[in-house]
Amino acid sequence: MSAPNPHGLxxxxxxxxxxxxxxxxxxxHSPKNLASALSVEAAELLERFQWLxxxxxRRLPPEELRKVREEMADVLNYLVRLAxxxxxxxxxAARDKIALNEQKYPVEKxxxxxxxxxxx
Amino acid sequence: MSAPNPHGLxxxxxxxxxxxxxxxxxxxHSPKNLASALSVEAAELLERFQWLxxxxxRRLPPEELRKVREEMADVLNYLVRLAxxxxxxxxxAARDKIALNEQKYPVEKxxxxxxxxxxx
Amino acid sequence: MSAPNPHGLxxxxxxxxxxxxxxxxxxxHSPKNLASALSVEAAELLERFQWLxxxxxRRLPPEELRKVREEMADVLNYLVRLAxxxxxxxxxAARDKIALNEQKYPVEKxxxxxxxxxxx
Amino acid sequence: MSAPNPHGLxxxxxxxxxxxxxxxxxxxHSPKNLASALSVEAAELLERFQWLxxxxxRRLPPEELRKVREEMADVLNYLVRLAxxxxxxxxxAARDKIALNEQKYPVEKxxxxxxxxxxx
Numbered sequence: 001m002s003a004p005n006p007h008g009l010x011x012x013x014x015x016x017x018x019x020x021x022x023x024x025x026x027x028x029h030s031p032k033n034l035a036s037a038l039s040v041e042a043a044e045l046l047e048r049f050q051w052l053x054x055x056x057x058r059r060l061p062p063e064e065l066r067k068v069r070e071e072m073a074d075v076l077n078y079l080v081r082l083a084x085x086x087x088x089x090x091x092x093a094a095r096d097k098i099a100l101n102e103q104k105y106p107v108e109k110x111x112x113x114x115x116x117x118x119x120x
Numbered sequence: 121m122s123a124p125n126p127h128g129l130x131x132x133x134x135x136x137x138x139x140x141x142x143x144x145x146x147x148x149h150s151p152k153n154l155a156s157a158l159s160v161e162a163a164e165l166l167e168r169f170q171w172l173x174x175x176x177x178r179r180l181p182p183e184e185l186r187k188v189r190e191e192m193a194d195v196l197n198y199l200v201r202l203a204x205x206x207x208x209x210x211x212x213a214a215r216d217k218i219a220l221n222e223q224k225y226p227v228e229k230x231x232x233x234x235x236x237x238x239x240x
Numbered sequence: 241m242s243a244p245n246p247h248g249l250x251x252x253x254x255x256x257x258x259x260x261x262x263x264x265x266x267x268x269h270s271p272k273n274l275a276s277a278l279s280v281e282a283a284e285l286l287e288r289f290q291w292l293x294x295x296x297x298r299r300l301p302p303e304e305l306r307k308v309r310e311e312m313a314d315v316l317n318y319l320v321r322l323a324x325x326x327x328x329x330x331x332x333a334a335r336d337k338i339a340l341n342e343q344k345y346p347v348e349k350x351x352x353x354x355x356x357x358x359x360x
Numbered sequence: 361m362s363a364p365n366p367h368g369l370x371x372x373x374x375x376x377x378x379x380x381x382x383x384x385x386x387x388x389h390s391p392k393n394l395a396s397a398l399s400v401e402a403a404e405l406l407e408r409f410q411w412l413x414x415x416x417x418r419r420l421p422p423e424e425l426r427k428v429r430e431e432m433a434d435v436l437n438y439l440v441r442l443a444x445x446x447x448x449x450x451x452x453a454a455r456d457k458i459a460l461n462e463q464k465y466p467v468e469k470x471x472x473x474x475x476x477x478x479x480x
Contacts, residue, residue, distance in 0.1 A: 008128050012214050019218060023225060024232040028411045031188075032169040032177035035162075036276060036410040038195070042155075042162035043279075043403030049152040050396040051388045053294070057152035060206070068151075069208050072199060073217035075158070076210050079195055086180070088189050090196055091132060097193035098135050105143060112144040148291045156290040156396060163283030163399075170276040171268045173414070248368050252454050259458060263465060264472040271428075272409040272417035275402075278435070282395075282402035289392040297392035300446070308391075309448050312439060313457035315398070316450050319435055326420070328429050330436055334372050337433035338379060345383060352384040 009091065013084050016077055031085050038078040045071035129211065133204050136197055151205050158198040165191035249331065253324050256317055271325050278318040285311035369451065373444050376437055391445050398438040405431035 020026050048068050049057050060068060083090045140146050168188050169177050180188060203210045260266050288308050289297050300308060323330045380386050408428050409417050420428060443450045 009211075012211060015215070015218050019221065022227045023230040025230075027232070030174035030177050031180070032172055032174050033410055035166045035169045035177075036406055039159075039162040039166045039279060039283075040403045040407045040410060042159040042195070043400045046155045046159045046396055047400045049155045050393055050400060052152055054150035054152050057150050057155075058205075060151075065206065065208075068206065069213045070217055070220075072203060072208060072210065073213040075162070075195070075199055076214045077217060079192060079199070080214075083192060085178075086185065086188065086192075088185075088192060090192065091129075093189045093193040094132050094196045094200075095135070097190055097197060098139060100190075101139065107142045110143040110145075112147070153290055156286055159399060159403075160283045160287045160290060163280045166276055167280045170273060170280060249451075252451060255455070255458050259461065262467045263470040265470075267472070270414035270417050271420075272412055272414050275406045275409045275417075279399075279402040279406045282399040282435070286395045286399045289395045292392055294390035294392050297390050297395075298445075300391070305446065305448075308446065309453045310457055310460075312443060312448060312450065313453040315402070315435070315439055316454045317457060319432060319439070320454075323432060325418075326425065326428065328425075328432060330432065331369075331372060333429045333433040334436045334440075335375070337430055337437060338375050340430075341379065347382045350383040350385075352387070 009080055009083075012077070012080050016081050017084065020081070029081060029085060031082060034078055034082040034085060038075060038082060041071060041074040041078055045075060129200055129203075132197070133200050136201050137204065140201070149201060149205060151202060154198055154202040154205060158195060158202060161191060161194040161198055165195060249320055249323075252317070253320050256321050257324065260321070269321060269325060271322060274318055274322040274325060278315060278322060281311060281314040281318055285315060369440055369443075372437070373440050376441050377444065380441070389441060389445060391442060394438055394442040394445060398435060398442060401431060401434040401438055405435060 020029060045068065048064065048071065080090065082088075083093075140149060165188065168184065168191065200210065202208075203213075260269060285308065288304065288311065320330065322328075323333075380389060405428065408424065408431065440450065442448075443453075
């Protein structure tokens, strides 16, 4: 996240840094605590879907989508904050993981198979 | 995520689209299922920290940081995938949420307070 | 969990106490850490279901059910351990919560409604 | 959970069965959905601890403990409900898992070690 790119994650990282600094909240933002908070926000996102059928989850009413979008923002914000604290470049990490998964799940073997499919 | 920005989340979204399409996995990627997978990955990230003290979590050994980085990548990848399915612009959503939180936690009231501090 | 009932949660609490004491693991078992571990185990349970349809989740193959049963055990064990540390009687708490939910979701209003249905 | 024991989990299972039947909510209670709900409740429990130090988590104020107790009840209730749907005896499963962990973490090797300590 070191590239000075106005459309990437760097401006978001900086806004979150300022938000925490202004409130003197860095003291609470250990990686351990941020990982907890991230997990809690991911569960709040899941909560919006837990009683829906898969089909219903594909066509959320606007008001519901608005709430889902907000929970997704919380997840991203804590993830970017954690990446900042651990000095991890999220986009590089994501690309590396896709490359790894391409080896783990070769196209010819994985095609349409739920058996092989234990993760992304 | 519609801006054609090589450093933003759009190329990541596109790589994930191709990864799923190549394996015929879109059938599994309902928003409901993706929200579950995201939550599971966030917990796998948390697992790396669960028995550490906050201090230990600030100075991870390199091998441990490598695993943490990989779990963070999983979280981002599922989040971007979900955003794609729901047509949510993640960076806009994140910015909007920070603006909302700035109103919810005014600097003068929130400074250093753990009481007011229930979320980011 | 103080009743000396061989079929209740007390013997389980005692077995878990001994397990931790034998290994000198009480030092890691702060309520904060146990709540993290519980959440991680709940996600490992969810992972077994994340790509299944609801129907598939109702008829698990024996080997899969065996794994699910093991994750459920992990959840219960951490929950009982946390209850022990906080001196909470789980069965009483569960009964109290059902009574609360009966008021929150009156039968005539809640019947079959997914709208009212935000939690158990 | 088949033993007719007034102090065990069977009365709780029965109360939850009646609660769902009265509201016609069995239609929502697929194992997949119950596993999601369980995971969400575990995260709500974790949320109460996320910004506390480990020490603070050991001495919760009464009002906070009351909320924690309620979240623990939600976790147990969904766990018992899931066990009912999958015909799993939770106490047997918990005992079997402890026996398994005793083999996985022999006392002489595990004593005080955080390295070996990846799960209960």
